[in-house]
Amino acid sequence: MGESFTEAEREALYKAIFSRRDVRGQFRPDPVPDDVLRRILLAAHHAPSVGFMQPWNFIVVTDPAVKARIHADFAQANEEAAALFEGERRSLYSRLKLEGIRDAPVNLCVTCDRERSGPVVLGRTHMPAMDLYSCVCAVQNLWLAARAEGLGVGWVSILHEEALKGALGIPDRIVPIAYLCIGSVSHFEPVPELETKGWRRRLDLDDLVFRDRWEQR
Structure with missing residues (x-):
């Protein structure tokens, strides 16, 4: 387990990172095989987590009726979002396809149970949001694993949180992450x-890297 990656393995990892895309409009209707879905969920489950609390759950959505309910909320939220932009920016926004809810064979909600390890969690004592960030790491693991499996993933964030929780029966204490x-x-x-x-x-990396102190290059 502690062996170094071969050059081919290292290149494959970077290929997954650099070719990962937020997919909205290219989905095929083919079902995702159960073994492939399990592999990418297992990759997500092996993400790092603060205090090893593993605060995530995964709600797999394939029911067209549930997808339709969530898409209806997206449509409303998307209209609200469009109104926040002005002029040509609003026009461009209206032409973008920003979801694949009904097109993708599988939808997945990743959540965070902030109470999973009790009130005091190793590593979260002074940065309480670390459990939320841990779940984002699970999303990234899943995304890269999916890319390696030849699957596209699209993150839909233009949703009302309470509507999403209602559609999926998510308890009040659980936080939807993605x-x-x-x-x-x-x-x-x-x-x-x-x-x-x-x-x-894409921003230039050199403009984003500081050394030792903010804006010190």
């Missing part, structure tokens, strides 16, 4: 779609 659309895709874009469509460009 609502993901998962499935095989026709293709992966060579660069992020929002960059292609002119929404944002």
